[in-house]
Amino acid sequence: MRAIGYHDFVFAFMVTALASMPCLAAESGEQLYLENCAACHRSDGKGIANVYPALAGSEVVLGSGIDVALVLIIGRGEMPSFNGTISSTDMASIINYVRNAWGNAGQPVSAQTIESLR
Numbered sequence: 216m217r218a219i220g221y222h223d224f225v226f227a228f229m230v231t232a233l234a235s236m237p238c239l240a241a242e243s244g245e246q247l248y249l250e251n252c253a254a255c256h257r258s259d260g261k262g263i264a265n266v267y268p269a270l271a272g273s274e275v276v277l278g279s280g281i282d283v284a285l286v287l288i289i290g291r292g293e294m295p296s297f298n299g300t301i302s303s304t305d306m307a308s309i310i311n312y313v314r315n316a317w318g319n320a321g322q323p324v325s326a327q328t329i330e331s332l333r
């Protein structure tokens with residue numbers, strides 16, 4: 216066995232540095248949901264009674280996929296529009312997460328579909 220040398224150290228440093236760069240690690244739908252939606256709809260998707268509707272079991276979430284996309288793009292009532300802040304790729308990730316979390320089961324929606332709705 217050889218001793219740990221300078222190059223091993225440089226290599227380990229570079230791996231750590233690259234792994235911590237956000238641009239190289241696309242966020243998952245779950246992470247994006249927790250950052251953008253869970254403050255109101257809660258991490259368990261149950262919302263808050265009479266204030267923030269549950270997304271678990273929601274017909275809007277489980278419909279064709281267009282309904283939920285339009286809510287995110289246009290906003291609704293007290294809910295802000297995310298048109299200016301979330302990319303189509305990230306919106307698709309969030310939608311596909313909420314359509315399949317908490318017992319929901321919905322077909323995937325593509326970023327192209329979202330893009331065409333904007």
Ligand code: HEC
Pocket residue numbers: 248251252253254255256266267268269270273274275276283286287291292293294295297309313
């Ligand atoms: C500031 C609080 C808030 C945030 C943040 C928020 N929402 Fe909402 N959302 C609401 C409210 C309030 C409504 C009900 C609007 C109405 O019908 O008047 C709603 C409605 C919805 C609906 C329709 C549900 C139904 O069954 O009618 C969906 C789907 C939805 N939100 C998804 C999301 C997603 C996904 C995110 C994150 C990208 C998000 N919301 C972020 C407050 C919020």
